[in-house]
Amino acid sequence: MNRLRNTCLKISLGLLVLFLWLLLPLAADEGMWPYNLVPKDYLAKKYNFKVTDEWLNHLRLASIRFGGASASFVSPDGLVLTNHHVGRGAIQNLSTAERNLIKTGFYARTRDEELKCPGVELWVLQEIEDVTDKVLSAEKPGMSPQEVAAARQKVIAEIEKEASEKTGLRCTVVTLYSGGMYNLYKYKTYNDVRLVFAPEEEIAFFGGDPDNFTYPRYDLDIALFRVYENGQPLKTQHYLKWATTGVKEGDLVFCSGNPGSTGRMLTYDQLLFLRDVSYPFTIANYKRRQALLHEYAKKSPEHERIALNTIFGIENSLKATVGYQSGLLDKDLMAKKLAEEQKIRRAIEANPALAKEYGQAWEEIAQAQKEYASFFKPYMFFERAQAFNTVYFNIARTLVRLATEKDKPNDQRLREFREANLAAVRRSLLSPAPIYDDFEIYKLADSLKQLREELPDLMETRWILGGKSCEEVAKELVTGTKLKDLEIRKKYIEGGLEAIYQSDDPMIKLALLVDPISRGLRQRYEKNVEAVEVKNGTLIARALFKLKGTSIPPDATGTLRLSFGVVKGYVENGRKIPYKTDFAGLYERAKKFNFQPPYSLPERYLQRKSALNLKTPLNFVATVDSIGGNSGSPVVNRKGEFVGVLFDGNIQSLPTRFVYEDKISRSVMVDAQGIIEALIKIYDAKSLADELLGRK
Numbered sequence: 001m002n003r004l005r006n007t008c009l010k011i012s013l014g015l016l017v018l019f020l021w022l023l024l025p026l027a028a029d030e031g032m033w034p035y036n037l038v039p040k041d042y043l044a045k046k047y048n049f050k051v052t053d054e055w056l057n058h059l060r061l062a063s064i065r066f067g068g069a070s071a072s073f074v075s076p077d078g079l080v081l082t083n084h085h086v087g088r089g090a091i092q093n094l095s096t097a098e099r100n101l102i103k104t105g106f107y108a109r110t111r112d113e114e115l116k117c118p119g120v121e122l123w124v125l126q127e128i129e130d131v132t133d134k135v136l137s138a139e140k141p142g143m144s145p146q147e148v149a150a151a152r153q154k155v156i157a158e159i160e161k162e163a164s165e166k167t168g169l170r171c172t173v174v175t176l177y178s179g180g181m182y183n184l185y186k187y188k189t190y191n192d193v194r195l196v197f198a199p200e201e202e203i204a205f206f207g208g209d210p211d212n213f214t215y216p217r218y219d220l221d222i223a224l225f226r227v228y229e230n231g232q233p234l235k236t237q238h239y240l241k242w243a244t245t246g247v248k249e250g251d252l253v254f255c256s257g258n259p260g261s262t263g264r265m266l267t268y269d270q271l272l273f274l275r276d277v278s279y280p281f282t283i284a285n286y287k288r289r290q291a292l293l294h295e296y297a298k299k300s301p302e303h304e305r306i307a308l309n310t311i312f313g314i315e316n317s318l319k320a321t322v323g324y325q326s327g328l329l330d331k332d333l334m335a336k337k338l339a340e341e342q343k344i345r346r347a348i349e350a351n352p353a354l355a356k357e358y359g360q361a362w363e364e365i366a367q368a369q370k371e372y373a374s375f376f377k378p379y380m381f382f383e384r385a386q387a388f389n390t391v392y393f394n395i396a397r398t399l400v401r402l403a404t405e406k407d408k409p410n411d412q413r414l415r416e417f418r419e420a421n422l423a424a425v426r427r428s429l430l431s432p433a434p435i436y437d438d439f440e441i442y443k444l445a446d447s448l449k450q451l452r453e454e455l456p457d458l459m460e461t462r463w464i465l466g467g468k469s470c471e472e473v474a475k476e477l478v479t480g481t482k483l484k485d486l487e488i489r490k491k492y493i494e495g496g497l498e499a500i501y502q503s504d505d506p507m508i509k510l511a512l513l514v515d516p517i518s519r520g521l522r523q524r525y526e527k528n529v530e531a532v533e534v535k536n537g538t539l540i541a542r543a544l545f546k547l548k549g550t551s552i553p554p555d556a557t558g559t560l561r562l563s564f565g566v567v568k569g570y571v572e573n574g575r576k577i578p579y580k581t582d583f584a585g586l587y588e589r590a591k592k593f594n595f596q597p598p599y600s601l602p603e604r605y606l607q608r609k610s611a612l613n614l615k616t617p618l619n620f621v622a623t624v625d626s627i628g629g630n631s632g633s634p635v636v637n638r639k640g641e642f643v644g645v646l647f648d649g650n651i652q653s654l655p656t657r658f659v660y661e662d663k664i665s666r667s668v669m670v671d672a673q674g675i676i677e678a679l680i681k682i683y684d685a686k687s688l689a690d691e692l693l694g695r696k
Contacts, residue, residue: 031553078234119431178537208598257633327655565623
């Protein structure tokens with residue numbers, strides 16, 4: 001009897017510990033919240049701020065998904081503000097050897113001078129619908145993880161197709177809480193996007209890679225575009241009015257953007273996989289390509305212009321990934337994650353009913369990580385196309401898979417070729433963005449070398465190289481393909497499988513050659529890794545839901561989220577770091593490095609320094625929770641007025657991908673006041689500033 005009583009007491013204590021742990025409040029202002037899950041009570045209690053549906057809807061409809069990042073409407077005439085580095089690809093595509101807009105900047109003084117950006121598509125979230133019950137109803141007792149995944153994907157495809165046909169919007173089902181919740185996001189898309197203003201790279205990315213992910217910063221990392229509809233500037237009532245007063249320390253601010261991904265709900269074994277397998281490969285790959293492209297850029301100013309955008313992307317990603325890895329290499333952080341996981345597992349194991357339902361979830365995910373590690377490299381080289389680093393292969397593979405997938409039942413297609421996505425696929429295939437063959441040969445040759453070094457015994461490797469040098473193969477593929485011609489691409493799109501199978505284009509042939517192994521590796525990943533993670537991740541999420549529901553934020557998914565925090569400096573190594581920087585600090589930092597790159601300034605900044613109010617804020621920091629993808633996110637005050645645009649985080653913010661903290665990690669913004677000061681005093685863009693300020 002005593003033994004039974006003691007056992008029951010242990011179970012009760014275990015559940016009590018679990019209950020109390022789950023009911024702990026949010027870690028300060030943690031969370032990138034879906035708009036339908038914003039913690040209104042928390043904001044009311046902590047900040048005395050009442051969030052209304054009207055306030056949320058207006059901010060949501062003023063927020064924009066710009067590629068893999070963010071932006072916002074800032075005037076009733078479709079004016080869009082984002083970061084220079086977010087719009088950089090579009091600016092690069094509009095540049096030539098004779099007119100390098102990345103270097104010189106650009107300002108359209110009239111609407112007629114605004115430059116149409118090929119291939120740019122902006123998304124605005126119109127509605128969120130909870131479809132959790134519909135998706136989870138597909139799961140039946142006794143199903144394997146693979147059967148669960150297939151059943152869910154079938155329902156998701158049906159939901160997306162039906163919603164897209166009914167609304168005419170771009171509809172996609174978003175997975176939240178590791179599969180514990182599913183929301184249908186409905187987007188309106190805009191394809192006529194034109195460049196209005198971009199500063200010179202010297203000021204947009206002042207400090208270059210050395211200052212990237214650091215603070216204090218002194219960057220005018222902005223770009224302005226305009227959305228057109230039916231040939232006219234878009235008229236919208238949902239735009240962000242410019243704040244008439246600047247921010248001060250302690251102010252509550254909100255960030256509305258599209259954070260890419262976080263891993264705060266990953267299991268300990270998933271974190272180990274990232275630390276020991278994925279990140280080391282990714283970092284080594286970025287370093288290799290960084291060195292390669294710098295060598296290419298040294299050949300001539302034109303080579304540098306062509307390569308610079310790719311270099312920027314790689315160096316930005318490299319620094320971010322190294323930062324994420326630093327968190328996983330931190331013994332204290334990993335110990336904290338392990339302790340949290342063990343606490344909930346012990347509590348579940350103490351209850352037979354909970355143990356039966358949820359107890360195996362962590363172990364099955366751990367086994368899936370071991371399986372993934374066993375084929376990770378082939379998967380990356382073939383399915384993720386690391387071996388074929390050229391835009392031509394991306395086009396060829398998309399054409400091959402489009403032809404293969406489009407005649408299948410919608411729910412049986414690869415997810416990117418489902419009906420709801422086909423219009424975007426076709427638009428991407430027909431983008432007239434420039435392609436530079438010499439650059440493509442250079443990149444492809446090295447990625448083929450990497451394939452030969454890493455997977456020399458694979459039959460596909462021998463078939464692809466055929467005893468030739470990697471340079472020879474790359475040159476034959478690039479000079480032989482006709483996929484630069486948009487009319488040729490159209491013929492493949494319209495001709496379907498017959499045209500693909502009869503093609504003598506070497507890049508199409510390459511895509512056909514590697515597609516079987518690529519699909520096999522993808523299928524292995526989806527069945528043995530992804531399906532296991534989703535099914536068991538859902539179980540873990542359900543365990544959390546039972547006691548805490550949606551009071552904890554879901555991981556980021558590249559979809560629109562709202563985060564919040566306060567404008568606040570911090571202390572680093574005993575030194576107080578102020579919450580804001582100004583133009584005076586910009587000139588002081590440039591002078592410290594003798595105005596040499598990457599601390600050089602555009603000539604006009606030297607000529608017009610005396611016109612500036614040097615005390616005008618340029619950048620500021622706040623505790624708002626953010627991650628990659630939040631670049632370009634508007635930051636607003638309590639009134640919903642635009643006070644800045646997020647463009648970076650300090651280096652201490654990178655490990656918050658896994659564990660949030662606000663003692664020293666910060667998001668970095670361009671201040672709205674600094675934007676206006678530069679437009680008027682440096683660029684003679686008073687009419688543009690007036691549009692932002694709402695002046696006639």
